[in-house]
Amino acid sequence: MFRHLLKYSFKIYFYNKANMMWNFIFPFVFISVFFLALGNLSNPTVEFSKDPIKIAIIDTDQQEADNIAEFLGNFGEEGIAEQTKSEETSSDDVFIKYQLTDVENAEQLLADQAVQAIVKAGNPVEIQAYNNLSKVKSSLLDQFLESYESIRKTTTMIGDRYADEKFSDLESFAGSQLSEQEFNEIMKQTKMDILAKHEETVDLFSDESESTEFSTSPLLIYFFACMAYIAFYPLNTGVSTLAEITANQTGVGLRNSATPISKTKMFFAVFIPRWIIHCIFTLVIYLYVNLLGVNLGNNYLQIIVLLLLGTTSAVLTGTAIGALFNFNTGLKIGISIALPLVFGFASGMMYNGMPRIIAQYIPWFNEMNPIGIISKGLYMLYSDTTFTRFNQQIVSLLIIIGIMLIVTIFGLRRNSYESI
């Protein structure tokens, strides 16, 4: 009997032309229009490591200049003119490009916009001038120089101690110097600090983050929200699923309710095929987005998991609305269309500054906005080097799915109604 229901539920949904139109064709059209409207998505603007910070280092103090150049060599490469990265350097590691030069030439380079800042090597090292340097990059440059200062101070302190004869002999001095392993450890830590700073400064979803005007792919942010919207779009399917098995909502609901099939069995039999169909739709749309050349990141498996959980949360949110509220099906369908739009708007689908505004004034809303969570998850997969924050989004989605399933089952337990 369950198989019978599954078979027909699949047929009923698949043969419904309106379903096909609104749940499959429309998302394709929507994505295509979005893609065309935003343009250039296949070649998103600034990926940080592909657009390093360019600086000129004034080498008045040759020793200091060499020291800072040596330090920066760990995070980038020398040579402003070269357009391509050196073969030895991994593309992900090129955060900075620098040029040792004198004051006049540095100023000329800045005026020509060949560099974005002039750094004077000295004690302390300082930034002398900026030109066209975004807040994000400025913040990161500060972080580099802070790290350098920190290492230099440590080295100076050791030198001073030696000078003050606090070390009894050369052997102990040698023992107090930074070993290669320790140095590498500091470098690694610095790199992590830099990445953390980068994530923090360009986090669209934090009210404390910097402007993203020139940061990671602002157009992609729209597209993340757009993909999240599409993943969450099948909310109305959940509503119609419940309407079909509930006596006080539709004629077939009345008829189905009079049969000797339990509500729970009928719910799962009707829900499962639709859920599977929508998961396939979502995957097909993701494939289509990739075919369009939009790069949402290389973590394909994680992206797929995120989108499928998003779709699951959408259908179950719809069933929860259907099970919980008594108002008529037309109104519920209206809500199921409006709700993803509201969530999408709050997630930056129409204006990418929206999530930050929401985070500032109603932060709880971002926590319960499934489209925001999916969008944030996509963003974090794209920008973060670890899965820590992405995993938090997955957990949030799982919590929403759990709550919606419980609400649906609880609502379904009503077998008779106040009015039909």
Added chain:
Amino acid sequence: MKTNRKVAVKVNNLVKRYKELVAIDHLSLEIYEGEIFGLLGPNGSGKSTLINSILSLLKYDQGEVEIFGQKMKPTAYNIKQQIGLVPQEPTVYEELTVYGNIDYFCGLYIKDKAERQALVEEAIEFAGLNDFVKFNPSKLSGGLLRRLNLACGIAHKPKLIFLDEPTVAVDPQSRNRILEGVKELRAQGSTIVYTTHYMEEVEILCDRLSILDKGSVLVTGTSAEIIAMSALDENIELEIYGMPNHILQELNDNSDISHLDYQDGRLSIKTKQGGIGLLGILHLFEENSLTPISVSSKKPTLNDVFLEITGKELKDNV
């Protein structure tokens, strides 16, 4: 009236309120196995509410319902297994064909595929839908759609069938087919609860009926019993010229005659049921050598009784 027949549906002191409105007001009813039981009532009288309450789809405030001797509950799946519902509006899936719809609903009751297939084909035959099995409901006429609606409700051969106004807005051919089908279902042993506004259908089909109004049963019985119970007069019209005054006086003095009018050779008489009647009047004329040119008599119909006891004012605003 006591009877030894088995009770299929027993409704005892049922009350259903919608806030201030009492939709079912302490209603009690017994429907016997194997009969076609008519539920008559104006719009808003509580017929559909009663059916939904009997099926436990609707919560009621008071009373109890038994079906085949067992208490009816929303989770009484063993009882639901024996029930067929044909809702007022055609309730089928537009996405499925005629065959698909009947197979779908039948499959909710019958697990065995071969048995189901046989039942579906029988239902198609029964509803006269053989030529339309591959049609989608949107391609069917109103009558065919009603027949499909019926077939979906009875394909699993239920012992108890609720037919909620199954002949509304269908042509005479389809209506006749449906009525014949209902009789056939009774012949197969099903108990049928039939709601309708068409009095002639009730008179043709129903073994017994109840007239409902404002959530209460006003009267229950066979059509003849209900007509006989009513206080409506028989209308007799005669064309006769040169009526002697003493005959007119004699008729006027008869206590069975409530109204008499004689003008231009036309005599109109209203006489109580079971009173002097047409035969008595003709006998009187014969005794006095009077021969009427034409005679007509109109006995009260179920429709007259229905209007008499439920009132003639419009009910749609209830």
